[in-house]
Amino acid sequence: MTGTLGKDLLGLESLTGEQIRLILDTAEPFKEISERAIKKVPALRGSTIVNLFFENSTRTRISFEFAEKRLSADTVNVSASGSSVSKGETLVDTARNLEAMRIDMVVIRHSASGAAKFLADRIQSNVINAGDGTHEHPTQGLLDILTLRDRLGDLKGRRICICGDILHSRVARSNIWGLTKLGAEVAVCGPRSLLPNAIDEFGVQVFDRIEEAIEWADALNVLRLQFERMTAGYIPSAREYNRVFGVTRERLERGKRDILILHPGPMNRGVEIDSDVADGPHSVILDQVTNGVAVRMAVLYLLAGGKPELAEAAKGGSGRREERE
Amino acid sequence: MKPVFLNGGTLVDPSQRLNEIGNLLIVDGEVASIGRIEAPDDAEVIDCAGLIVSPGFIDVHCHLREPGREDVETIATGARAAAAGGFTAVCAMPNTDPVTDNQAAVGFIVRQAQRAKAARVYPIGAISVGQEGKVLAEFGEMVGAGAVAVSDDGKPVASAQLMRTALEYARTFKIPVIDHCEEPTLSAGGAMNEGIVSAQLGLKGIPAEAEEIMVIRDILLARLTGGHVHLAHMSTKGSVELIRWGKERGINVTAEVCPHHLSLTEERVRGYDTNAKMNPPLRTQKDVEALREAVKDGTIDLVATDHAPHHYDEKEREFADAPNGIVGLETALAVIITNLVEPGHLSFPDLVDRMACTPARVFNLPGGTLKRGSAADVTVFDPGARWKVDASQFASKGRNSPYNGMTLVGRSACTIVAGSVVFRSGVPVRGQEGERMNRVRG
Numbered sequence: 001m002t003g004t005l006g007k008d009l010l011g012l013e014s015l016t017g018e019q020i021r022l023i024l025d026t027a028e029p030f031k032e033i034s035e036r037a038i039k040k041v042p043a044l045r046g047s048t049i050v051n052l053f054f055e056n057s058t059r060t061r062i063s064f065e066f067a068e069k070r071l072s073a074d075t076v077n078v079s080a081s082g083s084s085v086s087k088g089e090t091l092v093d094t095a096r097n098l099e100a101m102r103i104d105m106v107v108i109r110h111s112a113s114g115a116a117k118f119l120a121d122r123i124q125s126n127v128i129n130a131g132d133g134t135h136e137h138p139t140q141g142l143l144d145i146l147t148l149r150d151r152l153g154d155l156k157g158r159r160i161c162i163c164g165d166i167l168h169s170r171v172a173r174s175n176i177w178g179l180t181k182l183g184a185e186v187a188v189c190g191p192r193s194l195l196p197n198a199i200d201e202f203g204v205q206v207f208d209r210i211e212e213a214i215e216w217a218d219a220l221n222v223l224r225l226q227f228e229r230m231t232a233g234y235i236p237s238a239r240e241y242n243r244v245f246g247v248t249r250e251r252l253e254r255g256k257r258d259i260l261i262l263h264p265g266p267m268n269r270g271v272e273i274d275s276d277v278a279d280g281p282h283s284v285i286l287d288q289v290t291n292g293v294a295v296r297m298a299v300l301y302l303l304a305g306g307k308p309e310l311a312e313a314a315k316g317g318s319g320r321r322e323e324r325e
Numbered sequence: 326m327k328p329v330f331l332n333g334g335t336l337v338d339p340s341q342r343l344n345e346i347g348n349l350l351i352v353d354g355e356v357a358s359i360g361r362i363e364a365p366d367d368a369e370v371i372d373c374a375g376l377i378v379s380p381g382f383i384d385v386h387c388h389l390r391e392p393g394r395e396d397v398e399t400i401a402t403g404a405r406a407a408a409a410g411g412f413t414a415v416c417a418m419p420n421t422d423p424v425t426d427n428q429a430a431v432g433f434i435v436r437q438a439q440r441a442k443a444a445r446v447y448p449i450g451a452i453s454v455g456q457e458g459k460v461l462a463e464f465g466e467m468v469g470a471g472a473v474a475v476s477d478d479g480k481p482v483a484s485a486q487l488m489r490t491a492l493e494y495a496r497t498f499k500i501p502v503i504d505h506c507e508e509p510t511l512s513a514g515g516a517m518n519e520g521i522v523s524a525q526l527g528l529k530g531i532p533a534e535a536e537e538i539m540v541i542r543d544i545l546l547a548r549l550t551g552g553h554v555h556l557a558h559m560s561t562k563g564s565v566e567l568i569r570w571g572k573e574r575g576i577n578v579t580a581e582v583c584p585h586h587l588s589l590t591e592e593r594v595r596g597y598d599t600n601a602k603m604n605p606p607l608r609t610q611k612d613v614e615a616l617r618e619a620v621k622d623g624t625i626d627l628v629a630t631d632h633a634p635h636h637y638d639e640k641e642r643e644f645a646d647a648p649n650g651i652v653g654l655e656t657a658l659a660v661i662i663t664n665l666v667e668p669g670h671l672s673f674p675d676l677v678d679r680m681a682c683t684p685a686r687v688f689n690l691p692g693g694t695l696k697r698g699s700a701a702d703v704t705v706f707d708p709g710a711r712w713k714v715d716a717s718q719f720a721s722k723g724r725n726s727p728y729n730g731m732t733l734v735g736r737s738a739c740t741i742v743a744g745s746v747v748f749r750s751g752v753p754v755r756g757q758e759g760e761r762m763n764r765v766r767g
Contacts, residue, residue, distance in 0.1 A: 013525070092641050112643035113527035114597030133645070135527030170527060196524035197532070 005302050008120040008127040011136035012177040020178055022308055024146050026298035027291070029312045033070055034293055043301055043314045044073035047104040052094070053130070054080040054110040059265055059289065060130050060140070064107050067296035073105075091118060099123040105303065108132070126303040134168045139299060140264055141174025143292040145182065147284050148219055150291070151260055156183035161213040163247065164223030164272055165194040167234075171264045175221060176202055189213035190223075190245060193234045210245050214252060219260035222247050225272045238271045248274045252282060260284050326744060328352045330364040334373025334705060338380055339678040340694035349378055351701040354744035359695055371746075373705055376738050379677040380693050381413025381702035383684035386478070386503075386557055386581060386629035387654065389415075389446065391437060392430075393422025398634040398722050400434060403654070404443035406632070406721035408748035410654040411737030413702035414445035414692060415632075419456070420479040426451035428466035435471040443747045444740070445702070447473040447690065452491045452502065456480050461490060468498045473688055476503035478557055483509050485542060492552025501555040501579065501688065506539035506564070507531075507605070516645045518591040518606040526594065528645060531606055533561040540564045544571035544578050555687065556580040558631050560605035562615035569624045579687045581629040582616050584653060584660035589613075589727060599640045599647035600727045603633070617670050620679060627683045630657045634723025652723035656714060658706060660728065662735030666708075673708060705739035707750075712736050 005019055012020065033039055049068050053061055061077065068075045091110075095118075098106060105126040108116050113133030120127035131137040145155070152158050160179050166172045166188050179186050180203060187205035188195060189212075199206055207213040213220065225241060235241055242248075252259060261273070261282045269275045278285060298311070306314060331349040336359060338344075343359075350357045350368065364370050389403035398406075400417070407415045417434055419425035425434065431448045438446030450467035454460045456477045464475055475495060482488045482504055495502045512535040517523050519530025540556060544567060547554040559565065559580050571578045585603065590610050593601040601607060619625040633650025640647050661680070665671040671679075681704070685693025692702040716729040740748035 090638070090642060110643070112645050114644045117597055118643060133527050167524075173525070173527060196521075197519060197530075198521040198524045201521040202524070 004308065005299075007303070008116070009138055009299055009303060010116050010120060010127065010129045012138045012141050012174045012181070013136065015181070017181040017183070020142070020145070020181055023142055023295065023298050023302065024149060026302055026308045026311045027146055027294040030297040030301070031291070031294040033297070034290070039070050040072055041070065041314060042072045043306060044068070044071040044304055047073040047304060049073045049075045049105040049107065049300070050098055050103050051075060051077045052098070052106055052108045053078065054108070054115070055131070057109050057130070059292075060109065063289070063292040064130060064296050066293050067300055070293070071297055071300055073300070091115060092122060095119050095122045099125065105300065128299060128303065131170055133170065135170055136174045137170040138174050139292070139296050140171050141178040142299070143288055143295040144175055144221055144262055144264065145178050146291045146295055147262060147288045148260065150287065151284060152218060155179065157185065159185045159187065159216055159218045160221060161187040161189055161207065161217040161219070162221045162223065163189045163210065163213060163245065164225055165229060166190055166199065166223075167194045167196050168226065168229070169223050171223060176204060187213060187216060191235050191241075194229065210247065211251060211254070214255040214259065215257070217259060218257070219262060220247060221262040221264070222273050223264065224266060225268055238268070242271050246272060246274060247277050249276045249280065252277060262288055264288070326353060328357070328365055328368040329741065329744060329746070330368040330370045331373045331378050331703070331705065332364065332370050334376045334378035336378050336695065337673050337677050338695045339674045340380065340682050341696055343695070344674050349695065349703065351703070351741065351744045354701055356695050356697050356699050356701050358697060371705070371739060375707065376705050377673060377708050378703060378705050380681040380685075380695050381704045381740065381742065382411050382658070382680040383688070383690060383692060384412045384415040384630050384632065384654065384657070385627065385684050385688050387415045387417060387632035388420065388634070388650070389417045390634060391421065392433065397636050400437040400446055401441040401443070402720065402722050403632070404438060404441040404446055405748075406652070406654040406719060407444035408740045408742070409720040409737065410656070411658050411704040411706050411740055412444050412654060413704060413740060413742045414447060414690065415654070416447045416449050416473060416688065418476060418478045419449050419451040424451050424456050425449070426454050426456070426462040428463065428470040431467045431470040431472045442745075443742070445742060447471065449474045449476050449478075449503065451475065452477045452482060453487060458483055458487060461487070461494060464494055464498055464500070468500060472500070473690060474501045474503055474555070476505070476557070478503060478505045481505050481507040481509055481539060485546065488543065489546050489550060492546055492550040492554060496550070496552050499689065501553045503555045503557050504539065504543050505557050506536045506543065508535045508538045511535040511538070515606070516602065517594045518608050520591060520609065522591045522594060526597070528594070531604075533563055533608065533612070536561055536605055537563040537567060540567045544568070544576055547571070547578050548574070548576045551577065553577045553579070558583050558586065558605055558629070559616065559625060560586045560608050560612060562612045565615045565619040565624055568619070572624065579626045580624075581627050582620060582625045583629060583631045584657045585651060585727065587613060587616055587620065588660050588664040593727060597644040598727070599642070599644055600651055600725050600729070602644060602647055602649055603631070603651055604649040617665060620665065621670055621675065626679070626687055628657065628661060628679045629684070630654055632721070634721055635725050637724055640725050651725050651727055652719065652721050654721060655719050656726060656728045656733065658737055659712070659733035659735045662708060663733045667734055701741060701744040703741040704737060706735060706737045708735050710734065710736040
């Protein structure tokens with residue numbers, strides 16, 4: 001099965017701006033399905049999908065599962081604990097066993113960068129990367145971009161700043177690739193100890209101060225600060241992080257511009273983002289979650305060989321190519 | 326033993342400024358005569374027309390995995406792989422299991438090497454007991470049993486005090502102390518070079534400075550102690566500049582570089598190919614160019630392989646979890662010819678100097694020359710042979726090569742150790758007799 005996106009979705013680095021727009025456009029008609037009383041269309045009926053989560057995840061796993069079920073796919077969830085992985089099975093053996101069960105797609109979340117590609121290179125099924133180490137999290141990038149596009153329209157020339165731990169963030173990498181390909185201006189803001197040393201070569205602007213970022217940006221994508229970064233000595237404390245880099249109402253009000261606030265979740269309220277910002281008028285954080293399901297439906301549909309122009313029709317019947325291998 | 330007559334090759338021996346077509350006669354394991362000579366009637370004549378005849382290559386840095394990991398390499402298979410690559414001698418690093426940190430362990434390697442009847446194998450002893458970086462190993466007894474140098478390779482010597490003591494103590498036995506230069510707190514958890522590629526791939530990087538900090542520390546300790554420090558597998562432009570600084574001041578520092586650091590860059594890691602994972606990691610084009618220049622001008626003294634076989638299961642996994650290292654014995658010559666000689670960075674006499682003469686001199690080993698009366702360790706290679714690397718055909722048990730499938734230029738044709746032919750192209754490598762003991766035990 002190879003559709004307009006190729007066999008797999010491993011990251012946004014390898015996609016063109018046109019392919020990204022195609023996914024976003026395909027997501028539009030799927031948004032409406034989730035608003036229905038009966039939230040189900042038969043587009044992927046008969047397809048089997050394995051959600052292979054080697055790392056804990058609530059939001060992403062549930063979002064994928066809803067997307068799959070609303071397209072009528074048969075799904076199986078496998079988590080690392082309680083599976084043969086906890087008995088020491090290697091990733092390559094897991095891959096071969098899945099392949100032997102003749103599944104159609106695998107959604108993989110793994111703590112190792114490159115794990116999704118590793119799997120994709122070894123099995124014929126479509127592979128969707130649901131986050132690999134500190135590399136990429138393409139569907140998160142896509143849902144962030146869809147949310148921005150809903151509010152800002154065409155992103156060409158729009159200014160988006162990603163704030164926080166860029167060094168360890170797969171969300172940051174997918175956002176940088178995706179937004180850049182759509183012509184947006186991208187910046188990052190965070191402590192230098194949590195930025196890659198080679199950040200300048202990413203083609204993004206760097207703000208050392210959050211106030212400057214707020215002044216500059218049309219939207220901030222505020223990343224979660226992982227608490228293990230403090231124990232590893234990257235920054236001294238969550239308290240100081242909030243005082244220097246926290247997105248607070250006071251800072252937003254001092255900025256003159258209208259600004260959107262995104263957060264991939266889960267939030268540390270009072271650390272990288274204050275509650276009155278997260279719950280306030282600038283926040284589009286829950287829109288991101290809603291869009292997550294639609295974007296993942298679009299990715300599943302396109303990878304399964306669905307025709308983008310039939311996505312609207314797929315809401316009623318199957319828009320999938322019939323000549324499947 | 327029948328005399329061996331190498332007929333009509335180009336004799337390249339920088340130790341006697343030789344670079345001309347001629348013949349070489351070997352009698353009783355020694356070079357009997359060289360130049361425009363006739364073959365005796367009873368000699369075995371080997372046609373060397375179109376080939377280069379040089380002193381045997383010596384690899385001062387390889388991992389033969391025995392004892393401990395005989396499933397990935399043994400001294401016998403490693404010595405045969407060396408012979409197949411044109412090496413008449415190799416030095417085996419001590420990070421075996423158990424660690425080669427005493428005279429009995431050194432003696433075991435010497436005996437296994439004698440049974441292998443392929444390339445010579447010289448043991449390198451550990452600097453510290455168990456390579457734990459705490460207590461000095463018994464250099465004197467290890468040298469007595471056949472060790473030619475000491476190193477905690479694979480692990481950096483983190484303690485400056487231990488390194489100082491090792492350099493001082495080694496002076497008694499006139500052996501080099503080899504350091505794997507890596508500042509461990511800076512490199513911890515790193516899987517590749519730190520830079521734009523590591524940032525994009527989401528892999529933890531190892532900065533060039535992790536190597537360079539230890540390079541300058543070791544050079545300064547060599548100045549302090551007067552000991553001979555040999556810096557293993559140099560990988561950065563900064564290291565080259567620091568070594569140049571040290572040599573200009575007459576400090577007793579020598580250094581090696583691996584073929585992969587002279588030919589590949591961090592770009593090779595894109596796609597997460599674990600056969601591009603080694604330590605020190607592949608660096609940038611700027612580093613490769615500085616290293617090539619350093620081999621040419623002698624700032625870096627010699628080429629060594631850091632041959633490191635791994636089982637394919639260990640490499641067939643997530644990049645960050647895969648072990649470091651690649652096999653190198655059977656591709657080293659071709660990688661150097663393809664990447665340094667063909668583009669004009671290095672002449673064939675320079676290549677022979679960096680792979681045979683200088684290793685012998687720096688490590689005070691026999692060989693490195695074809696002068697009359699010297700041991701007949703000879704490499705014959707085809708400088709223009711084009712071949713496609715097929716790792717499945719290696720004499721080594723290791724298949725972990727980033728060059729697999731690449732077309733390279735230059736290939737060994739015949740390897741002679743003490744007058745005995747131990748490798749000839751087209752002839753299957755010697756049988757498995759050296760491994761019998763392991764099979765029984767395993």
